[in-house]
Amino acid sequence: MGILEKISEIEKEIARTQKNKATEYHLGLLKAKLAKYRAQLLEPSKSASSKGEGFDVMKSGDARVALIGFPSVGKSTFLSLMTSTASEAASYEFTTLTCIPGVIEYKGANIQLLDLPGIIEGAAQGKGRGRQVIAVARTADVVIMMLDATKGEVQRSLLEKELESVGIRLNKHKPNIYFKPKKGGGISFNSTVTLTQCSEKLVQLILHEYKIFNAEVLFREDCSPDEFIDVIVGNRVYMPCLYVYNKIDQISMEEVDRLARKPNSVVISCGMKLNLDYLLEMLWEYLALTCIYTKKRGQRPDFTDAIILRKGASVEHVCHRIHRSLASQFKYALVWGTSTKYSPQRGGPDTQHGA
Ligand SMILES: Nc1nc2c(ncn2[C@@H]2O[C@H](COP(=O)(O)OP(=O)(O)OP(=O)(O)O)[C@@H](O)[C@H]2O)c(=O)[nH]1
Numbered sequence: 400m401g402i403l404e405k406i407s408e409i410e411k412e413i414a415r416t417q418k419n420k421a422t423e424y425h426l427g428l429l430k431a432k433l434a435k436y437r438a439q440l441l442e443p444s445k446s447a448s449s450k451g452e453g454f455d456v457m458k459s460g461d462a463r464v465a466l467i468g469f470p471s472v473g474k475s476t477f478l479s480l481m482t483s484t485a486s487e488a489a490s491y492e493f494t495t496l497t498c499i500p501g502v503i504e505y506k507g508a509n510i511q512l513l514d515l516p517g518i519i520e521g522a523a524q525g526k527g528r529g530r531q532v533i534a535v536a537r538t539a540d541v542v543i544m545m546l547d548a549t550k551g552e553v554q555r556s557l558l559e560k561e562l563e564s565v566g567i568r569l570n571k572h573k574p575n576i577y578f579k580p581k582k583g584g585g586i587s588f589n590s591t592v593t594l595t596q597c598s599e600k601l602v603q604l605i606l607h608e609y610k611i612f613n614a615e616v617l618f619r620e621d622c623s624p625d626e627f628i629d630v631i632v633g634n635r636v637y638m639p640c641l642y643v644y645n646k647i648d649q650i651s652m653e654e655v656d657r658l659a660r661k662p663n664s665v666v667i668s669c670g671m672k673l674n675l676d677y678l679l680e681m682l683w684e685y686l687a688l689t690c691i692y693t694k695k696r697g698q699r700p701d702f703t704d705a706i707i708l709r710k711g712a713s714v715e716h717v718c719h720r721i722h723r724s725l726a727s728q729f730k731y732a733l734v735w736g737t738s739t740k741y742s743p744q745r746g747g748p749d750t751q752h753g754a
């Protein structure tokens with residue numbers, strides 16, 4: 400019997416079995432078996448290319464958000480709730496086998512939300528489709544790490560380790576260190592702040608470890624040795640991450656309260672549609688997007704049609720978005736908003752938007 404047949408047999412048996420106290424154990428066993436076979440489906444096959452199918456989803460919209468989490472935490476339930484795309488959800492693990500995109504429409508922006516297969520410990524080493532899932536996460540603007548609120552803290556620290564191990568840094572900014580390898584001249588070391596975690600000696604030792612003997616190093620921040628290593632190695636991804644604890648309908652109010660107070664965390668229940676609005680607000684904040692409305696002289700702006708840019712975008716960026724030729728012909732803009740000094744403020748192409 401092939402794996403697919405075994406899976407369908409078990410699925411049938413689960414459907415046949417009545418749910419009650421007496422069958423609880425049997426059903427649990429069936430689900431574990433089902434999960435095992437589905438995990439086998441996820442193993443990269445030897446013949447096929449390691450890239451796998453369904454993971455090359457085109458970027459679209461104004462931003463991309465990836466859903467990362469253990470199996471059965473509710474990722475697909477969430478996608479189906481927040482977008483018009485339906486992603487199969489079920490009570491057995493590894494229901495989702497590919498990357499399924501949906502779109503969240505919020506404040507006039509189209510946010511691409513990606514549902515992904517569940518990942519487990521060892522994902523970074525290629526367990527299941529862990530590598531592909533993590534590769535997709537790297538391309539996101541924000542990661543939502545979905546956690547099962549009934550499972551406490553374990554899932555979070557395990558997944559953080561997986562992502563750390565492949566160079567993804569969650570909720571950290573790029574260390575403010577200037578680093579430039581040179582052809583000769585030895586190592587020149589400087590800092591603009593007092594360093595409490597690194598010294599010239601340590602920096603040299605680390606560089607020698609990486610066989611770098613000529614370089615210019617300038618610490619503009621009191622960084623740790625790990626952060627310095629990140630700068631040397633490069634290719635790190637600094638990613639905003641929202642920890643979303645789902646299934647709070649299953650835990651006590653005290654526990655909900657405790658989780659909700661953790662940094663970068665939101666508590667929700669997809670099942671009972673609890674706190675989803677607040678999650679969207681937080682997501683918007685983490686995406687750091689801003690809405691720009693254009694208007695004709697003497698008319699009110701059309702608030703249904705926004706230009707969506709990253710916070711800090713300049714008037715020139717707006718011009719480019721409207722038409723490629725506009726920036727070169729453009730003289731000045733009148734800008735209204737909470738970040739302008741005057742309303743309106745007259746500004747050239749470099750005027751920035753913070754609001
Ligand atoms: N009690 C409760 N159950 C939920 C909630 N959200 C989802 N579930 C249930 O959790 C189970 C798993 O949901 P899925 O959406 O399939 O989870 P997933 O993370 O996509 O799982 P995989 O694709 O297998 O990795 C389903 O039985 C859902 O009905 C919730 O807020 N509360």
Ligand SMILES: [K+]
Binds near residue numbers: 490491492493494495
């Ligand atoms: K599932």
Ligand SMILES: [Mg+2]
Binds near residue numbers: 476
């Ligand atoms: Mg799923």
